[in-house]
Amino acid sequence: xxxxxxxxxxxxxxxxxxxxxxxxxxxxxxxxxxxxxxxxxxxxxxxxxxxxxxxxxxxxxxxxxxxxxxxxxxxxxxxxxxxxxxxxxxxxxxxxxxxxxxxxxxxxxxxxxxxxxxxxxxxxxxxxxxxxxxxxxxxxxxxxxxxxxxxxxxxxxxxxxxxxxxxxxxxxxxxxxxxxxxxxxxxxxxxxxxxxxxxxxxxxxxxxxxxxxxxxxxxxx
Numbered sequence: 001x002x003x004x005x006x007x008x009x010x011x012x013x014x015x016x017x018x019x020x021x022x023x024x025x026x027x028x029x030x031x032x033x034x035x036x037x038x039x040x041x042x043x044x045x046x047x048x049x050x051x052x053x054x055x056x057x058x059x060x061x062x063x064x065x066x067x068x069x070x071x072x073x074x075x076x077x078x079x080x081x082x083x084x085x086x087x088x089x090x091x092x093x094x095x096x097x098x099x100x101x102x103x104x105x106x107x108x109x110x111x112x113x114x115x116x117x118x119x120x121x122x123x124x125x126x127x128x129x130x131x132x133x134x135x136x137x138x139x140x141x142x143x144x145x146x147x148x149x150x151x152x153x154x155x156x157x158x159x160x161x162x163x164x165x166x167x168x169x170x171x172x173x174x175x176x177x178x179x180x181x182x183x184x185x186x187x188x189x190x191x192x193x194x195x196x197x198x199x200x201x202x203x204x205x206x207x208x209x210x211x212x213x214x215x216x217x218x219x220x221x
Contacts, residue, residue, distance in 0.1 A: 009080060009215045010208050016073045017201030023066025024050060024194070030059035043195065046188030051131065055117040064113060071110040078102025078141060081204065084213050085148055094148035098141050105137025135193065139165060142200050154207040161200045165193045 028048070031037030036056040040047035054063035081102070082095035112130035139162065146158040168189045 010213055011205070012073065012077045012080060013201040013205035013208065016070070016077045017198045017205065019066055019073065020070055021195065021198050023062060023070075024053055027053040027059035027063040027066075030062060031056055034058055042187065043191045044188060046184035046186065046191070049187045050190055050194060051116065054113065060117060064116075067109065067113045071106045071113070074102060074106040074109065074138070077201070077204075078106070080215065081141075081145055083215075084208060084211070085145060087213070088150050088211055089148060092148045094144050098145045098148070101137050101141035101144060103137070105134045105141060108133035108137060135197065138197055142197070145204075146200075149207065152207060152210065154203045154210065157203045158200055158207075161196050161203065165196055168193055 028037060028042065031053055032039045034057075037052060037059070038047040042048055042050075054060050054067070078099050078101075082099045085092060085095045085098060108130055112134060115130075142158065143162055146155060146162060149155045149158070171185075171189065
C-alpha cells in the first residue's frame with residue numbers, strides 16, 4: 001500500500017500536466033463536431049479562445065469535468081512540490097512562495113470555471129481577469145520552483161519552457177496596440193502558453209522521479 005501511495009503521489013505532476021491538455025483539446029473537437037466552434041488549428045490560427053470550449057455544449061460538460069478536478073490536482077501538486085523542494089534544498093525558503101502562488105492560481109481556476117458561461121456580473125470580471133490570475137499564479141509558482149530547484153537537466157527544461165510565455169506575453173501586449181483585430185493572435189498565444197504551462201509539469205514529474213521523491217505515511221503506534 002505504501003509503494004502504491006508513493007507511485008500515485010509521484011504521478012501527480014504527470015496527471016496535472018496531461019489532464020487539461022486532453023480535456024481542453026477534446027472539448028474543442030466536440031465543439032467543432034457540434035458546429036458551435038469554428039474549425040482550425042487554434043494554436044496557430046487562433047480562431048477561438050480556450051474559454052469558448054467551456055462555454056458551449058456539449059463540449060463544456062467535458063471542460064468542466066476536467067478543469068474543476070484539475071484545481072484539486074494543482075493544490076495537491078503544489079503542496080508536495082513545496083515538500084520536495086524542502087527535501088532537495090533544505091536551505092531554500094522558496095517553498096512557501098511556491099505554495100502561495102500555486103494556491104492563488106488554483107483558486108482563480110476554481111472561480112473562473114464555476115462562473116464560466118453564466119450571466120452574472122461577476123462572470124464578466126472573471127472573464128476579463130480570472131484567467132490571468134490563474135496564469136500569473138501558476139507561472140510564478142513554476143518560476144519560483146524552477147530557480148530554487150537543484151541544478152539538473154530537468155531544471156533547464158523547466159526554465160526553457162517558461163521563457164517563451166514571457167516573450168509571447170510581451171508580443172501580446174504590443175500587438176493589441178498595433179493590429180486592427182488582435183483577437184486571433186491573442187487566442188493563439190493563449191493556446192500556446194497553456195500548452196507550455198502544462199508541459200512544465202511533465203519536467204517536474206521527471207525531476208521527482210530522478211531524485212527518488214517518496215512520501216511516507218507514519219503513525220506513532
